[in-house]
Amino acid sequence: MTAPAPVETPAPTRVGYGALLRTPGAWTFLVPAFAARLPYAMLSLGIVLLVFDTHGSYGTAGAVAAVSAVAQAFVGPQTGRLADRYGQAAVLLPSVAVHALSVGALIALALGHAPVWTLFLAAAPAGASVPQIGAMVRARWVAKLSSDSPQKLNTAFAFESVTDEFTFVVGPVLATAIATTVTPAAGLIGEAALTVLGGLAFAAQRRTAPAQHPRTAGAERVSALSSPGVRLLAGSFLGVGTVFGAMQVSVTAFAEAVGQPGVSGTVYGIFAGGSMLAGVLYGMVAWRRSARQRMLGSYALLVLGCSTLWAMPDLTALAVAGLVCGLAIAPTLITGYTLVESLVADGAKTEAFTWLTGAIGLGLAAGSTVAGQLIDGHGAWAGFLVPIAGAGLGLAALISLRHLLTPPAKAGRTVARGGAAQGAQLVGAAKG
Incomplete structure (x- = not known):
């Protein structure tokens, strides 16, 4: 009996950025996402510029920024878990509200030369409430491309990585320009405004959002x-x-x-x-x-x-x-x-x-x-x-x-x- 001829594995297909960006509905969430994720790279530097101007110490400014960063690092995954369970819009709406209030409180306390410990109290919720737009955009790509080739998803992640790098180049420059040409507080005001406007616009794009995965009674909780x-x-x-x-x-x-x-x-x-x-x-x-x-x-x-x-x-x-x-x-x-x-x-x-x-x-x-x-x-x-x-x-x-x-x-x-x-x-x- 003649053995069947082996079936060759097809070579990976190259997927360009043009093909990726022609994905139906992609631009509807990419544009507001860029506006909403730009503040991610503005917050720490905005805090440093404001606190140094009001309190005269880089050490103090760096410590306040670090509190914000640590809070963001630990609370962010919990908001990501809630977004998986209840939907991205349900998490984004309260997040941007808390963020705007917290940044406003931080600005008021700094301008009022309040004790440093009060700045920590405001910086923690400001960092914790930063919308996790980058993660949410990647989740939307997964939802849209799950039935496509793995190479297309790889290209999507590459596009997101380049976007992250770009925001970390543009964000600090924007924060510095606003703070030095207007007033140090204006850098954080701009950051909060972009967070609110971009976050709300992104949340409004519900058609491209991934499906919710609510926890069912008796089911084991899924944890990353x-x-x-x-x-x-x-x-x-x-x-x-x-x-x-x-x-x-x-x-x-x-x-x-x-x-x-x-x-x-x-x-x-x-x-x-x-x-x-x-x-x-x-x-x-x-x-x-x-x-x-x-x-x-x-x-x-x-x-x-x-x-x-x-x-x-x-x-x-x-x-x-x-x-x-x-x-x-x-x-x-x-x-x-x-x-x-x-x-x-x-x-x-x-x-x-x-x-x-x-x-x-x-x-x-x-x-x-x-x-x-x-x-x-x-x-x-x-x-x-x-x-x-x-x-x-x-x-x-x-x-x-x-x-x-x-x-x-x-x-x-x-x-x-x-x-x-x-x-x-x-x-x-x-x-x-």
Whole structure:
């Protein structure tokens, strides 16, 4: 009997950004989402500019901003869980209201030269109520593209990563421009206004929102953190956050030390630009390797790029090293979001995305704090040791626990030997 001819697995199909943006209904949520997520990159700097102006201490300003960031990192995933259960609009409407009131209270207390502890009390709810727009947009892409090719979803996550990078380039510039040309309080007023208007406009787009997953009586609650893979990815994103935080402080200190403080923004912009460029290109490639392999590879490149920063002799060399380091950032984030989407059930996807975003925020706060201490004690070069340590620990965890990044088997999918059957193709697709 003649053996049947083997069925070849089709090559991955390349999906461009044009095809992605022609997805029906995409622009209806992307435009308001951009306005609503821009304040995410304005809040911390707006707080620093206002509190320094009213209280005269960078230490105090940084501490108030850190309270806001920590509250956002820990409460954000809980709002993501509520959005999965009750719908995004049901969470966004009270969130933007609380945020506007909290930011207004913070502005009033700062302008009134109130005690620092009262600023902490206002900063905590201001950070906790920041709408998790980035996670909600990714959840909408998952809902719209669940029946399409995995490559299209990968392109969507690449697009979102580039958008995140762009907002973190534009947001601080916008906050600084408003605060310096009008009044320091105006930066936070603009942040709150964008949050309210963008958040309400985004919430109004109910047709593109993912389905609700209410908890039924007697059913076990679905939690993103119940997945060991999600916990591992959150830990690795914490390492990425330390790179962001330490780079911001260390580049500023290095430029100050060599007598060119005005160049620090350009150097950090090159770092962020490298990440944006890599994100654009990454989303255009039809990847054959699994998402787990890509995650390990991009994270290893991140550690390699960070390892040279401390030894750079001048700002030009530092800008080049920062560019190389930045090229690994977006691919790491894109692949992480791709992986986490496959690791959790439908009722916990927004929460899972929010845990990763929150981990970056925590890492940023920790990285900037530790780098600042090292710089004060040993000089600007010492701050660049923090990215090596943070990213290195993240890579060590990924390598040793990489088996946790394998998506769980789903009902109805059978895996045939030899990779020729359709079931094997489906499982391979789930891996990215």
